[in-house]
Amino acid sequence: MPRVSPIFAVFALVAFLIGSGSWVARTSAQMATPGAEDTGAPLVLIEHADLVTEVDLGEAGPSIGDMLVWGPNALYNEADTTDTGATTQGACITFNAEADCIANESILFPDGSTLELQGIERGGGVPSMRTIVGGSGRYLGAAGTVDVTPSADLLLWTKTFTFAAPEGRR
Secondary structure, three states: OOOOOHHHHHHHHHHHHHHHHHHHHHHHHHHHOOOHHHHOOOEEEEEEOOOEEEEOOOOOOOOOOOEEEEEEEEEEOOOOOOEEEEEEEEEEEEOOOOOOEEEEEEEEOOOOOEEEEEEEEOOOOOOEEEEEEEEEHHHOOOOEEEEEEEOOOOOEEEEEEEEOOOOOOO
């Protein structure tokens, strides 16, 4: 019978314990995620697009590979009267001449919780839909969609989060 190195055995045991513990913690957190998603009511946040950088690569004007980078931008409540303390930051890479782009966005809440979003942002200030691909803290295991609607001047972006019910609560 081959001999197993003690260092390898300890490493394998630690990896197993961390891996199985993470699964249990994730499952428990998904079932206990609090907030607007518990009530079924959407969460509405309004981004003030104060920090936005456009990177124009290649031909002048919208072209494949151009980037839009933002944040951290403040997120206000649905009435746009109170800064929630949450921020949004992200990047969007253009994939056609209409300035449609692939968006990756992170929302950071004051308690350290996060939401991660991905999707297509339509060029020209057209509303779009993104996917909630996960989160951390009180949003661990979050899933659902975000309707993103810009104001005409592109200075305010209304983000309406609709959370999918976690497994076991449908």
